[in-house]
Amino acid sequence: MCNQIVGLIQAAIERVGITTVSITLLKEVTEKIQPPRAMFVSYHLGYPLGEPNNPELQKRVIKTALSLLSRNDLPIMTEFEG
Amino acid sequence: MATFDEMILTHRLFMRGYPFSHYKIDPMPCSPLTKPLSQAKVALITTAGLYQEGQNKFDSSIKLGDSSFREISGDIDTQSLKEGHRSSAFDHRGVRDDKNLVLPLDRFREMVADKEIGSLNHRHFSFMGAIIGPGDLINKTAPEMANLLKADKVDVAFLTPV
Numbered sequence: 001m002c003n004q005i006v007g008l009i010q011a012a013i014e015r016v017g018i019t020t021v022s023i024t025l026l027k028e029v030t031e032k033i034q035p036p037r038a039m040f041v042s043y044h045l046g047y048p049l050g051e052p053n054n055p056e057l058q059k060r061v062i063k064t065a066l067s068l069l070s071r072n073d074l075p076i077m078t079e080f081e082g
Numbered sequence: 083m084a085t086f087d088e089m090i091l092t093h094r095l096f097m098r099g100y101p102f103s104h105y106k107i108d109p110m111p112c113s114p115l116t117k118p119l120s121q122a123k124v125a126l127i128t129t130a131g132l133y134q135e136g137q138n139k140f141d142s143s144i145k146l147g148d149s150s151f152r153e154i155s156g157d158i159d160t161q162s163l164k165e166g167h168r169s170s171a172f173d174h175r176g177v178r179d180d181k182n183l184v185l186p187l188d189r190f191r192e193m194v195a196d197k198e199i200g201s202l203n204h205r206h207f208s209f210m211g212a213i214i215g216p217g218d219l220i221n222k223t224a225p226e227m228a229n230l231l232k233a234d235k236v237d238v239a240f241l242t243p244v
Contacts, residue, residue, distance in 0.1 A: 001147070002129040002169070002211030002243035004102060005219065009127060009209065012224035013239045014111040016232040022241035025084040032102035036112060042083035046172030048242045049189075052180030058189050062240070063198075069115045069238060075107070 002045075007035035021068045023048045023061070024077070034075040037068040041080045093171045105216065115238065117200075122237035125203040126154075127227075129211030130177060130184035130244045131167030134158060140210035142168035147213030149223045156204040160187045169212045172244050184242050203236050211243060 003026040010020045014036050021037040024030040025045055030038050041061060043050055049058040064080055086097045115122065131140050133152045141148040154163065163181045165174065177184050185206065193199045207227050213219055231239060 001213060004105060005129045005209060005211040005213050005216060006127075006241045006243040007107065008105060008216055008220055009129070009224045009227070010239070010241050011107040011111055012220070012228040013127070013231060013241075014113050015225075016228045017113045018228070018231055018236055018239050019113050019115040020239045020241060023243065025243055026086075028086055029097075029102055033105055034107050034110065036107075036110060044088075044173060045084045046174060046244045047176050047183060048244065049183050049186055052176045052183045055182070055189060055192075058182055058186055059192070062186060062189055062193070065240070066119060066238075069119065072112055072114045074110050074112050 003029040004033055007033035007038070010035040019069055021065050023065055027077070030077055036074045037071060038075075038077045039065040039068060039080050040077055089171060117237065119199055119238070120197055121200040123201045123203055123235060124190060124199055124238045124240060125231050125234070125236045126185055126187065126190065126206040127208075127239055127241045128185045129209045130165060130242070131210035132163045132165055132181065132185055132208040134163060139164075139166040140168070146215030148210050149213055149216070149218040151223055151227050152208045154185070154206040154208055156202055156206065158187070160185065167210055167212065167244060169244070177244065184244055203231070203234050205234070
């Protein structure tokens with residue numbers, strides 16, 4: 001459910017004029033909700049940034065997701081390729 | 083990789099039967115970024131059910147889900163955050179070991195120090211995502227929180243599920 005709720009919150013934020021990007025762990029859900037900008041990561045539920053105590057990996061996930069901020073061909077969902 | 087198929091049977095049946103398409107975002111809001119990220123103010127939002135010492139936990143007894151949110155101070159020690167998400171659909175060990183896994187405050191602080199991001203907002207927000215009936219969230223709590231971000235003149239919101 002978390003992945004759906006993220007998308008719904010994301011839409012509320014974008015509606016007030018703030019640019020948003022989200023991580024999703026469940027492509028099946030995000031494809032139906034269609035939030036503005038999302039990046040799918042193939043990690044287990046509960047692990048949106050990959051691994052605990054792995055700053056290097058966490059930073060790579062974040063930076064790749066932030067690269068979507070310049071995209072306005074919405075909705076878009078890309079895939080993180082590690 | 084997380085798919086419905088890896089969930090236990092009860093979760094899987096629920097997810098397969100849930101009317102996600104009913105909540106499709108339409109019309110699609112689009113707010114383009116009007117400045118470089120190196121000048122932007124960023125806020126983090128998670129649905130991981132995090133809260134600070136001294137705040138009320140999320141209410142796991144509400145059947146359709148607790149739509150409220152908690153304000154996370156910008157200067158919080160990230161690892162001091164508590165995790166009280168009610169869902170048994172995910173492994174809680176990762177987030178209990180490192181809160182940055184779901185609310186990467188320390189990573190964003192490093193990016194501000196490296197001048198890759200302009201600044202971080204003085205507050206961030208946490209929800210508990212196990213909300214089966216999202217009416218209140220859609221109509222009340224999410225817009226309320228969005229307006230707080232707007233009042234803070236936030237440029238970018240980064241969102242993470244669990």
